[in-house]
Amino acid sequence: MAATPATAYGTLAERFPDFDLKPPDVIAARATSFWDPSPARGACLFKPTSTDEVSRFMRHCHEERLPVVIQGGRTGCAGGAVAGDGQIIMSLEAMTEIEEIDETGRTVTVQAGCILQTLQDAVAEKGFLLPLDLGARGSCTIGGNVATNAGGINVLRYGMVRAHVLGLEAVLPDGTVLSSLNRMLKNNSGYDLKQLFIGSEGTLGIVTRVVLRLEEAQPHRDTALVALDRFDAVPLFLRHMQRHLGGGLTAFEAMWGDYYDAVTLPGHGHAAPMARGAPYYVLLDSTGNADNTETMNGGILTDALAAALDDGLITDAVIAKSARETENLWIVRENFEAITAQTPCFLYDVSLPMQHMDTYVTAVQRQVRQKWPANREQEGQCHVLGHVADGNLHLFICPFTDGPDAKPVADRIVYETLTPYGGAVSAEHGIGHDKKDWLGITRDETEVALMRRLKRTIDPRGILNPGLIFDMTGQD
Amino acid sequence: MAATPATAYGTLAERFPDFDLKPPDVIAARATSFWDPSPARGACLFKPTSTDEVSRFMRHCHEERLPVVIQGGRTGCAGGAVAGDGQIIMSLEAMTEIEEIDETGRTVTVQAGCILQTLQDAVAEKGFLLPLDLGARGSCTIGGNVATNAGGINVLRYGMVRAHVLGLEAVLPDGTVLSSLNRMLKNNSGYDLKQLFIGSEGTLGIVTRVVLRLEEAQPHRDTALVALDRFDAVPLFLRHMQRHLGGGLTAFEAMWGDYYDAVTLPGHGHAAPMARGAPYYVLLDSTGNADNTETMNGGILTDALAAALDDGLITDAVIAKSARETENLWIVRENFEAITAQTPCFLYDVSLPMQHMDTYVTAVQRQVRQKWPANREQEGQCHVLGHVADGNLHLFICPFTDGPDAKPVADRIVYETLTPYGGAVSAEHGIGHDKKDWLGITRDETEVALMRRLKRTIDPRGILNPGLIFDMTGQD
Numbered sequence A, B: 001m002a003a004t005p006a007t008a009y010g011t012l013a014e015r016f017p018d019f020d021l022k023p024p025d026v027i028a029a030r031a032t033s034f035w036d037p038s039p040a041r042g043a044c045l046f047k048p049t050s051t052d053e054v055s056r057f058m059r060h061c062h063e064e065r066l067p068v069v070i071q072g073g074r075t076g077c078a079g080g081a082v083a084g085d086g087q088i089i090m091s092l093e094a095m096t097e098i099e100e101i102d103e104t105g106r107t108v109t110v111q112a113g114c115i116l117q118t119l120q121d122a123v124a125e126k127g128f129l130l131p132l133d134l135g136a137r138g139s140c141t142i143g144g145n146v147a148t149n150a151g152g153i154n155v156l157r158y159g160m161v162r163a164h165v166l167g168l169e170a171v172l173p174d175g176t177v178l179s180s181l182n183r184m185l186k187n188n189s190g191y192d193l194k195q196l197f198i199g200s201e202g203t204l205g206i207v208t209r210v211v212l213r214l215e216e217a218q219p220h221r222d223t224a225l226v227a228l229d230r231f232d233a234v235p236l237f238l239r240h241m242q243r244h245l246g247g248g249l250t251a252f253e254a255m256w257g258d259y260y261d262a263v264t265l266p267g268h269g270h271a272a273p274m275a276r277g278a279p280y281y282v283l284l285d286s287t288g289n290a291d292n293t294e295t296m297n298g299g300i301l302t303d304a305l306a307a308a309l310d311d312g313l314i315t316d317a318v319i320a321k322s323a324r325e326t327e328n329l330w331i332v333r334e335n336f337e338a339i340t341a342q343t344p345c346f347l348y349d350v351s352l353p354m355q356h357m358d359t360y361v362t363a364v365q366r367q368v369r370q371k372w373p374a375n376r377e378q379e380g381q382c383h384v385l386g387h388v389a390d391g392n393l394h395l396f397i398c399p400f401t402d403g404p405d406a407k408p409v410a411d412r413i414v415y416e417t418l419t420p421y422g423g424a425v426s427a428e429h430g431i432g433h434d435k436k437d438w439l440g441i442t443r444d445e446t447e448v449a450l451m452r453r454l455k456r457t458i459d460p461r462g463i464l465n466p467g468l469i470f471d472m473t474g475q476d
Helices: A009-015 A026-030 A051-064 A116-123 A142-147 A233-248 A257-261 A290-311 A323-334 A352-373 A406-416 A436-442 A446-460 B009-015 B024-028 B051-063 B116-124 B142-147 B232-246 B255-264 B292-311 B324-332 B353-371 B406-416 B435-444 B443-457
Strands: A031-033 A036-039 A043-044 A066-071 A088-091 A098-102 A107-111 A165-171 A178-180 A207-212 A218-226 A249-256 A282-290 A317-319 A346-352 A381-386 A391-398 B031-033 B036-039 B044-046 B068-071 B088-091 B098-102 B107-111 B167-170 B176-181 B208-214 B221-228 B249-258 B280-286 B318-319 B346-351 B381-386 B392-398
Touching: A009 A043, A009 A088, A009 B381, A026 B031, A026 B044, A036 B280, A043 B435, A051 A088, A051 A165, A051 A207, A066 B051, A066 B255, A098 A116, A107 A116, A107 A142, A116 A142, A178 B443, A218 A290, A233 A249, A233 A282, A233 A352, A249 A257, A249 B176, A257 A282, A257 A381, A290 A317, A323 A446, A346 A406, A352 A381, A352 A391, A352 A406, A406 A436, A406 B009, A436 A446, A436 B142, A436 B232, A446 B031, A446 B176, A446 B443, B009 B044, B024 B044, B036 B280, B051 B088, B051 B167, B051 B176, B051 B208, B098 B116, B107 B116, B107 B142, B107 B324, B142 B208, B176 B292, B221 B232, B221 B324, B232 B280, B232 B292, B249 B255, B255 B280, B255 B381, B280 B324, B292 B318, B353 B381, B353 B392, B353 B406, B406 B435, B435 B443
Parallel strands: A043 A088, A066 A088, B044 B088, B068 B088
Antiparallel strands: A031 A036, A098 A107, A107 A207, A165 A178, A165 A207, A218 A282, A218 A317, A249 A282, A249 A381, A346 A391, A381 A391, B031 B036, B098 B107, B107 B208, B167 B176, B167 B208, B221 B280, B221 B318, B249 B280, B249 B381, B346 B392, B381 B392
């Protein structure tokens, strides 16, 4: 049976006298999310300070069939943490403790509400690297990172969050505390239950504590930007660089020429660190040990790029010679305000096998231009960049029209064009509420049916983040 | 409701006229497993040649509530693939095709019955590395590797099988084919269902096809053996080497002094590549690009070891100077016949945080000596080695007695001593039938209850590998 909708704040505060529930005006003083400045909505806001409090609260909600929306740093791109009027919000923001950095076992145990950057800094002080890094580092929380299986810029070398989580503690919808705080790299003792809670967007349990694997800090970083004259050369160049740099290649980001030209437009964007007009650009990082700066990383990177130029894989290359130059290269990839300023601008996050990428992008771009040939005297645009080595592209579609159908049409172009290539409608951002109509592009009915069976087994009353990822069927 | 026990071969052959079922004498012509040469048992043996055949067969078994035991290469160490009299065996050995090596996307799609080494060789021919490697490579199958989340010697750098699987196809106990053949590094479109089938030892579904991630081959490999005079130095030396070698450090195997001395005993074992008598030894591999052999890997490794000697982290070091010398170093770690010849010899596979390892090993060794002080005029022995960087130890216990209680007593010493350290009774070998009495050391009742709920949800009739990992309760 489905959960009943929650009632007004006054009633809730009466029914939950043991918990400190904040009223709607406190909620409305916050923005809906990082992406939406409008006042947030919800019947009440609860900020537990311990796992026990999360558990006791959920036991009540389960008994009374009250739906609960879970929030971390509210930086997600798929609307997964946005509550409606009348919904109970549980935010993990008060559970921020870094409980233990085990320098011998190389793990950190942390509460879910800790901000990613806070944790990165804390482990860096001990000489470790937390390999997870993404743009929202200053606001997003570890719990949200785990619940959404966050990706980011180091996935090529270190994997997504799933690869860093050794153990976790989660509270099930009925309040049961599941403690799987494993600290070893290897543990094949029974089902690996933590996998259920990683990337399921808080629909199966509330992640309260996490044990993460730490890596040795690699203090030296070299950054290079290269140009390529054909897409076929991108995967060949990637293989070439991995053969030369091995595990030292930590980032490999592609930018399509249109994107690069748009963000380096003279007078409007960044200084162009390399001639504009090439069809493709790749930005890459090589990291290693500081003691070998000159003899190892510098030399190897220079040699590998020289060989790539000789072989005709790339047509131009620059290596940053200072921290300032590194920043000037990365800003071209990370700051795309020149594009997003052209409102509306729709951001997409898809993945597909690299061999189909160029065909796919060309098809999307052609449809965008055909659909919006001359709004505001401009042709519609589709700018593309992404974690190409991971199969992950981000697309910015600018239709130059405010018409209400622009977003649905852009969605259709991006997702339907993906169908023949076995691609994913979400590479790293999740499905949330925003993309669930398109889940069927990536997952078939058998898969979604099994997802529903899992949801029904673990949350039989459907109270935890209801309606995320997929809708339940009449059977519930 | 539990599955009914299967009936005799004649009856089964009659009930399954569409399938080629082999009788018990064909089964008995095989060994039970790699570890047990006695004739295998079972009511009938079915070797499907396609996913469709697996599916149709399981649909029948589900309808008639017939239990099925799934087999791959039968090299598992926990008895997970051993069938009893009257049980139906399904072996994936006839589904061996390597369907596609995608050189651009760097993936391989393979049927579950393919032998690991066959696949390693096939991808190596194209310049790729399949990072999974373990002793049973010549017999074990990819399906078995996935079902048991195999580990091995490259986990430190590349992770366990779970990290290599991008997608898979599995047949559920009722015959439903779940096709999740994702080929991208990133795909957050809904629950990551493949995780259910990785490491659950074939109790939730039969893995029939797998998409694995490939890495660039790193053709050069340097091997070193070092001695250490205290255990505290082992984790410090590991950090030191990872700081210097970064992703180039691919193996880091520890041997306790007693082990090293036993396998290099003059006249009985291998030539000792380094003086015997040190308390600890570490064997390590550094891999990289052949083009940089002399200037990079050789130099960095030599420098890093010299610095470790200067800092007092290690007391001695040798680097192999030829393939022959590399082999002579690794044979000390991989060939322990001098120990296993002292029957009975019980092999264990545990993991625990590195900071507790030495205390744990000392406590186990003391109990072994106390329990078996002078059988056959020898003190009981416990030899220890393992993938120490992964928290994973293998213990060989030699009680020098054939008494029937020796194994249960050794089990108790190994597992009960593990309890205070949050260790795992299986690091990489799985639970199977053999260790399920000890699962409670590592997983609590809440976790096991959730495992049972998952099993019941996906295999409500309990027909797939019944009795593996945990027993079902009366509720089923």
